[in-house]
Amino acid sequence: MLTVSAFILLAAGIMTHAGMDGPESGAVVFNEFMSHPLASTTETEGEWIELYNKSGDWINLSGWKIVNHSGEEIVLNSYLLPPEGFFVVGASGDESRNGGYTPDFVYCSFSIDDIDELTLHCRTVVIDHIDFDGTWDVIPGHSCERINPGWVSNLASSWAHAFLSFGDGDQGTPGFINSVYQNSFAQNTWAFIKAFSQ
Numbered sequence: 001m002l003t004v005s006a007f008i009l010l011a012a013g014i015m016t017h018a019g020m021d022g023p024e025s026g027a028v029v030f031n032e033f034m035s036h037p038l039a040s041t042t043e044t045e046g047e048w049i050e051l052y053n054k055s056g057d058w059i060n061l062s063g064w065k066i067v068n069h070s071g072e073e074i075v076l077n078s079y080l081l082p083p084e085g086f087f088v089v090g091a092s093g094d095e096s097r098n099g100g101y102t103p104d105f106v107y108c109s110f111s112i113d114d115i116d117e118l119t120l121h122c123r124t125v126v127i128d129h130i131d132f133d134g135t136w137d138v139i140p141g142h143s144c145e146r147i148n149p150g151w152v153s154n155l156a157s158s159w160a161h162a163f164l165s166f167g168d169g170d171q172g173t174p175g176f177i178n179s180v181y182q183n184s185f186a187q188n189t190w191a192f193i194k195a196f197s198q
Contacts, residue, residue, distance in 0.1 A: 022122045027055040028081065029128045029153060030120065031146045032162070032178060034099075035112040038141035039168035041097040047112045048090035048103060049074075050174055051120070053081045054149045061087065065121040066110075074107040088174045100167020101174045114138050130154050137161045143172030145180045 031052035040046025049066065053059055062078035066089065074089055081087050090103030091110070112118070117131040135156045138144050142161040151158040162171040164179040173179050 023059050025127055028053050029149050030118055030130050031149055032143050034143040034172055035114050036140040037099050037170050039170040040099040045092040045097050046099040048088055048174055051087040052149050053083055053085045056083050058082055067119045069117045072110045074110050086175045099170050128153050141170050145178035147180050147182050
C-alpha cells in the first residue's frame with residue numbers, strides 16, 4: 001500500500017513524465033468538436049471540444065490553452081490526462097441546457113464557429129492545430145469527429161460527422177471513442193498520401 005508521501009512522489013513523477021520541456025507536438029490532439037448543436041438551450045451552451053492523449057504518458061494539462069480564430073482563449077486547470085484518455089471542455093456544465101453531456105472542464109467567453117480554427121498550446125509549443133472551412137463535414141446537430149487520432153490533423157478527409165446520438169438527441173460521442181473511428185492501414189495510407197499531395 002502506498003504511503004501519502006510515496007503517492008505524492010508518484011504523482012509528481014507522472015506530471016513530469018512527458019519530459020522536462022513538456023510534451024511534443026501531436027502528443028494530445030483535437031479529436032472531436034461540436035460547433036453547431038441543436039439540442040441545447042442555446043447554440044453556445046451546447047458547444048464543446050474533445051481532446052485525446054495519443055501518447056504513452058500521463059500529461060498534466062495545467063496552463064494549456066485552446067485558441068480560436070478570433071483570439072479567444074480557454075486556459076485549462078491542472079488535470080492529469082492518462083494515455084488514450086479523453087478530455088472534454090464545454091461552454092456549460094448544466095446537462096439540462098447543454099444537450100445532455102458532462103464536460104470535464106467548463107469555459108466561458110469562447111465560441112466555436114462552423115468555419116473556424118482551433119490551436120492547442122502548451123506554453124510556446126503548438127501541440128495541435130485544425131483550420132476547418134466549408135469543405136469539412138460540419139453538419140448542424142452533429143459533432144465533427146476525427147476518424148483516427150493518428151491521422152493528419154488539419155485535413156478535411158481525416159474527419160467526418162458523428163452518427164451516434166447522445167444526451168438530448170444531437171449526434172456525437174463526447175468522452176468516448178468516436179463513432180466514425182477506423183484503424184484501416186489502407187485508409188491511413190490514403191490520408192497520408194493526400195496530406196503530402198496538396
